[in-house]
Amino acid sequence: MERKKKTGFARYINLVNLGVFVVVTSVSLPIYWLVISSLKQPVAIGASPPQYIPSPFSFANYQQAFSQYGFSQYFINSMIVTVAATILVLGLGSLAGYGLARLPMRGKTTIMLTLLVISLFPGIAVIPPLYLMMRTIGWLNSYQALIVPYTAFNLPFAIWILRNYFLGLPKEMEETGRIDGASPLRIYWSIILPQALPGLFTAGVFTFTACWTEFLMALTLNNSNSFRTIPVGIALFGTPFNIPYGTIFAASVVAVVPIGILVFVFRKSVVSGLTSGAVKG
Amino acid sequence: MATINLENIKKIYPNGYEAVHDISLSIAEGEFMVLVGPSGCGKTTLLRMVAGLEDISHGSLKIGEKVVNEVSPKDRDIAMVFQNYALYPHMTVAENIGFALKLKKLPKEEIGNKVRAAAELLGLTEWLDRKPRELSGGQRQRVAMGRAIVREPSVLLMDEPLSNLDAKLRVKMRSEVLKIQRQLGVATMYVTHDQTEAMTMGDRVAVLNSGNLLQCDTPQNLYDYPIDQFVASFIGSPAINLYQAELTQGAKGLILAGELIDLPDSVLVSHPILESYASKQITVGIRPEDLSLADELETNAVGAVVEIVEALGSELIVHFTIKANSITVEGAIEEAETIMESKGAGVARIEPRAIVKAGDNVRLKPNSTAFHFFDSVTGIAIY
Structure with missing residues (x-):
């Protein structure tokens, strides 16, 4: 029996596409709700029946977030902490990853496994000792109070990604470099890193996202308003008498923008960075 | 420098x-x-x-x-x-x-x-x-x-x-x-x-x-x-044919595939040690270009069955089998090159316009002055 060839829209209807549709919808609905709620007038947020499209559009929530709640300071703080930690993670992680991938060294497996175990450790368990340490050295309420732990907690994953990426690069290139007279650091800088950019982007995007959204340490270690980061800042918008939902939504939208841009710009590299080594070329 | x-x-x-x-x-x-x-x-x-x-x-x-x-x-x-x-x-x-x-x-x-x-x-x-x-x-x-x-x-x-x-x-x-x-x-x-x-x-x-x-x-x-056999097999394409054979008394001849092939005196002069192998089993190596087609009645030749003929224009590559044990040296010949693995298999390179086809019974005459001899146990060349 000959099956009828589906034409027009019908040929896109199959199980796979339906599955994709369900997943994409369930992921994007909350984001949709976040965005449109941030654009509603404060009174319209709890309206019944709900407004699916804000009317009228209002930027009052955004204005309020920046003028009344000091959101710009949080944004700057988050940027400083996140960018610094990401740069440190990539610098240290790529050096460590290169070493673990290529240099002759004992106990590589042990080191890699230790890193894996550390990265699986629940963050909340280290908060009390970390707090005490920071208090002792006087780092509470400072940028480095977050930069250093963020770097430490994101390094293991970055090292894993970068090491695997380095392992996928042909060894002969480094050997040629050695014969050409390049030192290990020079080989790392001039030959390896330029080729490892997709791996660096992947590790960078993951680290950036993790630091940008981190809440627990930011809440505990920096309780002064001038060092507060976005997640903590937004959480503290509310008072016992008033929860300004609209402002919270607006601030959240702004907070998502940098990550969105980052992922959009580097999406190709991120995917290739994650799959490198999966297929031997 | x-x-x-x-x-x-x-x-x-x-x-x-x-x-x-x-x-x-x-x-x-x-x-x-x-x-x-x-x-x-x-x-x-x-x-x-x-x-x-x-x-x-x-x-x-x-x-x-x-x-x-x-x-x-x-x-x-x-x-x-x-x-x-x-x-x-x-x-x-x-x-x-x-x-x-x-x-x-x-x-x-x-x-x-x-x-x-x-x-x-x-x-x-x-x-x-x-x-x-x-x-x-x-x-x-x-x-x-x-x-x-x-x-x-x-x-x-x-x-x-x-x-x-x-x-x-x-x-x-x-x-x-x-x-x-x-x-x-x-x-x-x-x-x-x-x-x-x-x-x-x-x-x-x-x-x-x-x-x-x-x-x-x-x-x-x-x-x-x-x-030795390895070098002999590795160098040269198509590879050398190696067969088990027996020297006659006084090393004046070689029995290959049941037929006698006379060894000229010059061979004994250039391979003096060969004499000590008289009446013994040895391995003989014949390069493909040292084989030629012979008439049916010609002596100093062996009977062969043609298996495959490859015409290259300038020459014919004839894959054949004879009634002797062929010897392959492990690793010396790339797998892709060995077309036949059957017992007694060999290759000859003959003039391009000879008339041979697969299945023919032919007689091949080796150039006995160009033989290579190897110890059949160690594989070392005998000179």
Whole structure:
């Protein structure tokens, strides 16, 4: 029996596409709700029946977030902490990853496994000792109070990604470099890193996202308003008498923008960075 | 310019595996030395030890007058070309070629001049601003060569540099590589598994098998006077035919496939030790070109059944079987080359217009002055 060839829209209807549709919808609905709620007038947020499209559009929530709640300071703080930690993670992680991938060294497996175990450790368990340490050295309420732990907690994953990426690069290139007279650091800088950019982007995007959204340490270690980061800042918008939902939504939208841009710009590299080594070329 | 001297070189890995056994070899100034052998024979390991990319477990390596066992690769004054070229993908052709000079901190102008000179020699001038991925296989290969020669090394090492090219280009590049080597007059070690490449390129060829250096000589000497069955089988294409045979009393004749083939006195003169094998089993080697078609009644010939005929225009390659035990040497012949594995299989190279077809019963007459003889137990050649 000959099956009828589906034409027009019908040929896109199959199980796979339906599955994709369900997943994409369930992921994007909350984001949709976040965005449109941030654009509603404060009174319209709890309206019944709900407004699916804000009317009228209002930027009052955004204005309020920046003028009344000091959101710009949080944004700057988050940027400083996140960018610094990401740069440190990539610098240290790529050096460590290169070493673990290529240099002759004992106990590589042990080191890699230790890193894996550390990265699986629940963050909340280290908060009390970390707090005490920071208090002792006087780092509470400072940028480095977050930069250093963020770097430490994101390094293991970055090292894993970068090491695997380095392992996928042909060894002969480094050997040629050695014969050409390049030192290990020079080989790392001039030959390896330029080729490892997709791996660096992947590790960078993951680290950036993790630091940008981190809440627990930011809440505990920096309780002064001038060092507060976005997640903590937004959480503290509310008072016992008033929860300004609209402002919270607006601030959240702004907070998502940098990550969105980052992922959009580097999406190709991120995917290739994650799959490198999966297929031997 | 320098010589390379290997004395009792061994490579023993930490797990105890000995990849290279006690190899001594010297390469003269300007000499093109080819290391050839089946995969896993240790030829690449040997080359990498000369390059300094592998430690030498035992023995001494001299480049020029200096022992360089402990010298780092960059201070050995060598250049190496890898099989996969190992070009830096993020650099242009010019940057690739000039990288070593840049590391030496030569002035920019001098680097530019040297890179241009190398590019001109290799016909790469118009590609200098391209990235490696925009080049064809042959051009990439040339860039790899350029990177090696621009430093004017005293030793040039090449690890299967042509094996990623297609057959036609490979033949062309063979002569180009050779031409450049001659112009530079630099001592060269060239690793390949392809015996044709070895024969056509090498001033001398070193044949390796399972970590041992079997024989090192000029291509013609390797072909005419192989030291054992392995070398005899490895060198030459199609490969030599090896059969079990028996010498007659006084070594005046050979019984092959039940037929007597007279051995002229000249054979005994050139192979004096053969006499001690009289009335014994030996292995006889007959090169495909030393067989010709004979008339039905002719003596000193053996009966054969034609299995496959390959017409090449200039000659016929006839695959046949005779009633004798053929001997194949493990690893010496590439699998793709052995068309038939049946007992008594052999190959003859005969004149192109002979009329033979598969299934024919023919008589083949060997040129008895061109026989090779081997001890049937050890496989060592008898001269």
